[in-house]
Amino acid sequence: MGIVLKLTVGRTEPVLRGEDHFWRVIRTLGANNNLFTVSDIAAVSQEPHSGTIASYLRRLHLAGIVVRDGKRRRAEGGKLEHIYRLLNAPTDAPCVDKAGNARPRRTAQQQMWNVMRGPIGRSGFSYCDLVSFGSTDDLPIHSVAAKSYIARLKRAGYLLPVDPGGPGVPAVWRLKPSRNTGPKPPMILRAKMVFDQNRHVLMGDLIAEEDAS
Template structure:
């Protein structure tokens, strides 16, 4: 494969392995095939996933149908016989993040944490309350507590820097470090108090447990 083709392939994928959702892996495989030759098939998705038995075919088929209903995919031979290999085309490529499309093709509102992450990129410096206010929508309000927790974890992973230390009566101010914007998918806080970045497929922060006590 030429270096140009390899670069194109890399741009079309977030990751085909690692701790990502089944839908994200399927979407990665779809965009990979699209970048290769524009034709998308179930067999091609399986090859791109490289795990033939990992995801049930019914799960892949359900997501393909949802993507068709949402206008992301189009089947070139919808009237073909059942035994005919289905061929799809990527009609609407919305980027590396897998569409969270429902079965009927409708899109749910983005989770609050994703609203926080995307707002960080445009808001400049902010306190937890300011970030929560800017990220909130009528459908998905975001609390100050949620914003404070997210900023704390992002700060520990050095995704944001402290512009002003907090003190009684004066909240801390934070700012996204431009070089740490890794992509549109919000870094995820795990139950184990790790921060996982789905854009890079890496755990970027893990809380270190001390002999007595631990990090707050």
């Protein structure tokens, strides 16, 4: 069995990567008709692969949200890269596919969170309720995912027990009023870290990414 660590997290800092972060940077860099490149975004991000940023910009370009305005050489390596200009700047990060078509920004966690915060959830919910009322034709909620999300939110202090349930009867929960923090669901994160087994300490920064499983 591998080593198991229980960590107490104090002050945390946001991870500067992902489409939401890229979009915030794009809106800032592109304000007042200013130009920007992949390198400009990468300089204020923690994304190790510039291709991830380039891919997002290509999709935004196909969607008509940004436009290319020539090329220039990168400071490092001297390679040419596209220069972009922002045409449309909605507050929320655009969600577009590889062809530049808008796609719904919905996840199973979002749909379960909506149930928890809605009228059904306020009177108490079980994993069965998340499956029944959170599922849609194109995005069904599976019982394993519902049970897992409830278990993780319970450990994080989001839920109050209403009925412990029993054999063949699922437990019922209610969202704590103090943890009903807004419309976006709590994200389940997967941490990457370096643990020195000789000194029994964590080394470097702890980087957390969304666990979409």
